[in-house]
Amino acid sequence: MKYILMMNTMKAGQGVPDWPQKDLQAHIAFMMKLNQDLREAGELDSAEGLSFPNQARLVRAGKNGVPVTDGIFPESKEFLAGFWIVDVDTPERAYAIAARVSAAPGSGGVPLNMPVEVRPVMSGPPPEMS
Amino acid sequence: MKYILLMSGTKAGVDGYHAWSKQDIETHMAVLRSINNELTASGEFVATQGLAGPQEAKVVRGEKNGLPVTDGIFPESKEFLLGYWVVDTATPERAYAIAARISTAPGPGGVPTNMPIEVRQFATYGAKA
Numbered sequence: 001m002k003y004i005l006m007m008n009t010m011k012a013g014q015g016v017p018d019w020p021q022k023d024l025q026a027h028i029a030f031m032m033k034l035n036q037d038l039r040e041a042g043e044l045d046s047a048e049g050l051s052f053p054n055q056a057r058l059v060r061a062g063k064n065g066v067p068v069t070d071g072i073f074p075e076s077k078e079f080l081a082g083f084w085i086v087d088v089d090t091p092e093r094a095y096a097i098a099a100r101v102s103a104a105p106g107s108g109g110v111p112l113n114m115p116v117e118v119r120p121v122m123s124g125p126p127p128e129m130s
Numbered sequence: 131m132k133y134i135l136l137m138s139g140t141k142a143g144v145d146g147y148h149a150w151s152k153q154d155i156e157t158h159m160a161v162l163r164s165i166n167n168e169l170t171a172s173g174e175f176v177a178t179q180g181l182a183g184p185q186e187a188k189v190v191r192g193e194k195n196g197l198p199v200t201d202g203i204f205p206e207s208k209e210f211l212l213g214y215w216v217v218d219t220a221t222p223e224r225a226y227a228i229a230a231r232i233s234t235a236p237g238p239g240g241v242p243t244n245m246p247i248e249v250r251q252f253a254t255y256g257a258k259a
Binding site: 004005006046048049050051052055056057058059060061062065066067068069070077078080082085091092095096098099100101102103111113114115116117118119120121122 | 134135136177179180181182184186187188189190191192193196197198199200201209211216222223226227229230231233234242244245246247248249250251252253
């Protein structure tokens with residue numbers, strides 16, 4: 001079964017965190033090791049990091065179908081910072097991987113314990129919609 | 131450049147969607163499939179996924195001992211990711227145009243939903259798969 005692990009941040013995170021260089025490197029090394037372990041276990045479908053919220057645009061179609069873009073977001077909005085799609089046998093395994101992501105080291109090497117949202121990925125539209 | 135087009139909604143919106151007529155849902159899905167086919171033909175398609183509903187979502191944190199703690203309680207007003215497209219386009223404007231097309235997918239009675247689509251570029255630094 002495929003699950004998506006989503007790491008969200010608040011708008012306050014507009015750029016690279018103000019951590020010492022050594023801590024940033026330790027954080028990235030942790031994520032790269034995690035991806036390598038998942039790839040070797042055959043559980044990694046994909047993983048991507050997204051650019052910072054100051055580069056996000058909200059798009060709607062105008063009446064003539066022309067895109068209308070808007071970069072104004074409420075302060076309280078959560079932004080997707082990055083995600084993993086993993087292919088695992090049980091939801092518990094997906095939660096265990098999410099817990100590992102959550103424990104990635106932050107400033108001073110202290111685990112961030114950030115919340116990671118875990119959702120099943122649909123293999124196709126629900127029967128009533130296809 | 132790779133862009134992700136994020137379609138989000140609240141629980142109320144998802145419940146409303148499930149109340150659409152079968153025909154309206156079929157028309158909506160047909161337009162989305164047609165957009166996917168066109169993006170594949172133009173070589174801009176990278177990936178798309180629909181996500182299971184918020185009732186199946188869990189929030190996980192690592193505890194001190196590294197064990198996962200799950201929590202499925204979300205505020206009613208929380209926005210959930212419903213699905214996304216990843217496209218590879220020459221310009222941001224082209225990514226916005228594709229997002230606008232998705233935004234015009236028909237809703238009840240064939241009226242465009244005009245739902246907002248968040249467009250973000252993939253980061254080119256850090257951990258990659």
